[in-house]
Amino acid sequence: MVLFTKTKKSAALRAWNSTGSAADNSDDEVARFFLTSTEERILGRQYEVVLRKFCSEFQPPMPKCVVGTSLAFFKRFYVFNSTMDYHPKDIMLTCVYLACKVEEFYVPIGQFVKNLRGDREKFADAILSFELTLMGKLNYHLTIHNPFRAMEGFMIDLKTRHQDLQNPEKIRKYVEEFLDRSLLSDACLIFSPSQIALAAIKFGAAKESISLDGYIRSVVLQSASEKEAENTLYQLRRVKAIVKGFEPTTREQAQGVQKKLDRCRNQENNPDSEIYKQRAIDKLNGEDDLRPIKRAKMSEVRF
Amino acid sequence: MLTHTHKIVSLLGLSVNLANCLVERPETLSSHIHDIQTQSPDAFIIVTGDFNDCPRKTLLPFLHQLVDTPTRGDNCLDLLFTNIPNSHVCQKLWASGNSDHSLVYLRPKYTPMRHREQPKQKAVLVWTPEIWDELRACFDCTDWNVFVNSTADVSELADTVCAYIKFCIDCVVPFYNLSNQINVDETKRMMEHYKKENREQIKKNQSKMSKDEEMLESLIEQEQQEIMMRKALLKEDEQREKAAKRKHKDALIDDLMFSELSAEAIISSHRESAKQEEEELKAKSAATAFSTGIKIGHQSNIVPMSRTEQGVLFRYCPLVMEWCGPDPPSMDDIYSDGYLKNIRTASDAERAGGFREAIACHRALQEAFCGLYSYPTISPSPVKQPALIASTSH
Numbered sequence: 001m002v003l004f005t006k007t008k009k010s011a012a013l014r015a016w017n018s019t020g021s022a023a024d025n026s027d028d029e030v031a032r033f034f035l036t037s038t039e040e041r042i043l044g045r046q047y048e049v050v051l052r053k054f055c056s057e058f059q060p061p062m063p064k065c066v067v068g069t070s071l072a073f074f075k076r077f078y079v080f081n082s083t084m085d086y087h088p089k090d091i092m093l094t095c096v097y098l099a100c101k102v103e104e105f106y107v108p109i110g111q112f113v114k115n116l117r118g119d120r121e122k123f124a125d126a127i128l129s130f131e132l133t134l135m136g137k138l139n140y141h142l143t144i145h146n147p148f149r150a151m152e153g154f155m156i157d158l159k160t161r162h163q164d165l166q167n168p169e170k171i172r173k174y175v176e177e178f179l180d181r182s183l184l185s186d187a188c189l190i191f192s193p194s195q196i197a198l199a200a201i202k203f204g205a206a207k208e209s210i211s212l213d214g215y216i217r218s219v220v221l222q223s224a225s226e227k228e229a230e231n232t233l234y235q236l237r238r239v240k241a242i243v244k245g246f247e248p249t250t251r252e253q254a255q256g257v258q259k260k261l262d263r264c265r266n267q268e269n270n271p272d273s274e275i276y277k278q279r280a281i282d283k284l285n286g287e288d289d290l291r292p293i294k295r296a297k298m299s300e301v302r303f
Numbered sequence: 304m305l306t307h308t309h310k311i312v313s314l315l316g317l318s319v320n321l322a323n324c325l326v327e328r329p330e331t332l333s334s335h336i337h338d339i340q341t342q343s344p345d346a347f348i349i350v351t352g353d354f355n356d357c358p359r360k361t362l363l364p365f366l367h368q369l370v371d372t373p374t375r376g377d378n379c380l381d382l383l384f385t386n387i388p389n390s391h392v393c394q395k396l397w398a399s400g401n402s403d404h405s406l407v408y409l410r411p412k413y414t415p416m417r418h419r420e421q422p423k424q425k426a427v428l429v430w431t432p433e434i435w436d437e438l439r440a441c442f443d444c445t446d447w448n449v450f451v452n453s454t455a456d457v458s459e460l461a462d463t464v465c466a467y468i469k470f471c472i473d474c475v476v477p478f479y480n481l482s483n484q485i486n487v488d489e490t491k492r493m494m495e496h497y498k499k500e501n502r503e504q505i506k507k508n509q510s511k512m513s514k515d516e517e518m519l520e521s522l523i524e525q526e527q528q529e530i531m532m533r534k535a536l537l538k539e540d541e542q543r544e545k546a547a548k549r550k551h552k553d554a555l556i557d558d559l560m561f562s563e564l565s566a567e568a569i570i571s572s573h574r575e576s577a578k579q580e581e582e583e584l585k586a587k588s589a590a591t592a593f594s595t596g597i598k599i600g601h602q603s604n605i606v607p608m609s610r611t612e613q614g615v616l617f618r619y620c621p622l623v624m625e626w627c628g629p630d631p632p633s634m635d636d637i638y639s640d641g642y643l644k645n646i647r648t649a650s651d652a653e654r655a656g657g658f659r660e661a662i663a664c665h666r667a668l669q670e671a672f673c674g675l676y677s678y679p680t681i682s683p684s685p686v687k688q689p690a691l692i693a694s695t696s697h
Contacts, residue, residue: 145670153671156664157632159645192674194628223629224676231678 034264039257040083046254047088048074048184055096058115062105068146070099071183077137079189085266086130093123094130102142126271147179147188150197154220158201162215175204178243185246191239195232199239333363340386350384369393374405381407428476438475442468448508449501551577628675631668637661642668 048071055067073095100107109128113120135142158168178200187196198216205212221229267273339346350366366384372395374381381404391409398405454460474490498505551573558569632640642664649660
C-alpha cells in the first residue's frame with residue numbers, strides 16, 4: 001500500500017513540475033503541500049462512507065451487491081491512482097453508476113442524477129466523462145464477486161449439513177452486519193469472497209454464542225489437509241481482525257484533508273477547471289483539423 | 304335445342320287470346336320481359352306462340368327472330384324470338400299429325416368441346432421386367448466407344464448418347480394400345496445395316512477393350528493426378544478470392560474514412576467494381592478450363608465440391624474446475640442431500656424459462672467453497688523497482 005502511494009505521489013509531482021508552478025520541493029515542502037498517504041486514506045474512507053449513504057438513499061432502492069461492487073471499484077481504483085489526480089467525489093459517483101450497469105441494475109443517467117442535489121447536468125457530464133477512464137484504470141476487470149452470494153451458499157449448506165443448529169436464521173442479522181462492516185474495510189482487496197463470507201458466518205454465530213467451529217472443521221474443511229485447514233482458519237481470524245479493527249474517520253479530519261486537496265489536486269482532471277475546459281475545446285478543434293486531410297484525399301480520388 | 308351453356312331459361316308461350324290482347328296493349332309483353340331481365344340478367348329468353356297481327360318490330364325490338372323458313376305453305380308464321388342472335392340454326396321438318404304447320408327444329412350452333420375435338424391416341428410405354436432385361440441387353444452389347452470417339456465436344460456427346468438411348472427405348476419398349484410387334488423387322492434391318500456399315504470399327508473397338516483393361520491402372524493414376532491438380536487450382540482460386548476480398552474491404556474502409564462522398568455512393572461504387580472484377584475472373588476461368596490439358600473424353604462432369612479445410616476434429620474434454628478450496632456439493636448431491644428443502648422454490652414463470660432452484664443453489668454453494676484456500680504470499684508488488692528509485696531521486 002505504501003509503495004503504491006509513493007509512486008502515485010511521484011506521478012502527481014511530475015505532473016506538477018511540468019506545469020512549473022512548484023519551484024522548490026524538499027520533502028517537507030512536498031509533505032506540506034501534497035496529501036500524505038495517511039491523508040489520502042482518510043479521504044478515501046470518508047468518501048466510502050458518503051458512497052454508502054448515497055446508495056442507501058438511492059431511489060429506486062438498489063440491491064446490496066451494487067453497493068458491494070461500487071465500493072470494490074472505488075477501492076481498486078485508488079490502489080493505483082491518487083486522490084490528488086482524480087477527485088474521489090467524481091470517481092465515487094462514477095463507480096456507483098458503473099456498478100449499476102455491471103450488476104444489471106441499470107438506471108438511466110437522467111434518473112441517476114435525480115438522486116443528487118445541485119447542478120444535475122454537470123454531475124451527469126462528469127460521470128459520463130469519467131466512466132471510460134474508470135473502466136480503463138480497473139483494467140476492465142468489471143466482474144466483482146461479492147461475499148453476499150457466498151454467504152447465502154454457506155447458509156444453505158449450514159441448514160443442510162449441520163442440522164444440530166436450531167434455527168440458523170437467527171444468526172443472519174449478525175452475519176449481515178459483519179458483511180456490511182467488511183465492505184468499508186480493505187478486506188475485499190485482501191481475501192477471497194468465500195473467506196469473508198465464512199468469517200461472517202463464524203463470527204456472526206459467535207455473537208449468538210453459537211460455535212460453528214465443529215461445522216467448519218468437520219464439514220467445510222473435511223477434505224482439507226492439516227495445513228490447508230490451519231491456513232484457512234488463520235485467514236478467517238485475519239478477516240475478523242481487519243473488519244473489527246476498522247475505525248471510521250471523523251468528519252473534521254476529512255474536512256481538513258479536503259481543504260488541502262483543493263489546493264494540490266491535478267487540475268487537468270477537474271471538470272470545473274479552466275485547463276480541463278480548454279483541453280476539451282482543443283480536442284474539439286483537433287477534430288476540425290482533420291478536415292483538410294480529408295479534402296486532400298478527396299481530390300486524389302477525383303483526379 | 305337448348306344447350307347447357309345457358310343456365311337460366313325463361314320460356315314464354317303466348318295463346319291466341321293473349322296475342323289478341325297484345326294488339327291492343329303491346330306494352331304488357333315488353334314489360335313482362337323487362338321484369339324477367341331485371342330479375343336475371345343472364346337469362347336466355349325465348350318468346351314463342353301465336354303472333355297473329357302483332358306489331359312485332361315495335362313490340363320486341365331487342366329480340367331476334369330465328370325461324371327463317373316458311374312453316375305453312377309459303378308463309379312463315381311460327382315465330383321464335385330469343386335475345387341471342389344467330390344462336391341457333393333453323394331446320395324445317397315435316398308436319399305433325401293433321402296440322403298444316405310444319406315442325407321447326409332449331410339446332411344450337413354451339414358444339415361442345417368433346418364433339419369438336421378429334422379422338423387422340425396416346426402412346427404409353429409398357430415397362431415390364433422382361434422389357435427391362437431386353438433393354439439392358441441392348442445397352443450391354445452397345446459399343447459406346449463409337450460415340451466417344453466420334454466427337455470431342457461434351458454436350459454433343461451427351462446429345463448423341465441421349466438420342467441413342469431414346470431410340471433404343473422406342474425400339475424395344477412396346478406402346479400401350481399399339482401392337483408392340485410393329486417395328487421388329489424394321490429395327491432388325493436397321494441394326495444389321497449399322498453392323499454392316501461399321502464392321503471394321505466394331506472389330507477394332509472389341510480388340511481395344513482388352514487393351515483398355517491393361518491400361519486401367521495407368522488411367523486411374525492419371526485421374527488421381529488430375530484430381531490433385533484440380534484441388535490445387537481450387538485452393539489457389541480460393542486464396543486469390545480471399546485476398547481480393549480483403550483488398551476490397553480495406554479500400555472501402557479507406558474511402559469511407561477519407562472521402563467526402565456520401566457513404567451510399569461509395570458503397571454502391573465499390574459493389575459495382577467488385578462485380579466487374581468477379582465477372583472478369585469468371586471469364587478468365589472459363590477460358591482456362593480447357594487449357595489445363597485435361598482430356599475431355601475422360602473428364603467426369605462432376606466437379607469435386609470445394610471442401611473447407613478441416614481442422615483438428617472436435618474432441619470432448621470434460622470441464623475441470625479449479626476450486627482453490629474444498630469441492631462444493633455437485634448437482635446430484637444437491638438433489639440427493641436435501642439442499643432443495645432450504646431454498647425458495649422457483650416460480651412457475653421461472654420454471655417456464657428453464658430455471659430450476661437447484662441452479663441458484665449450485666451457484667451459491669460454488670461461490671461459497673471456491674477460494675477458501677486462497678493464501679497469496681504477502682504483497683507481491685506490481686510496481687517495479689526502477690520506478691521507485693526514480694521517485695526517491697526527485
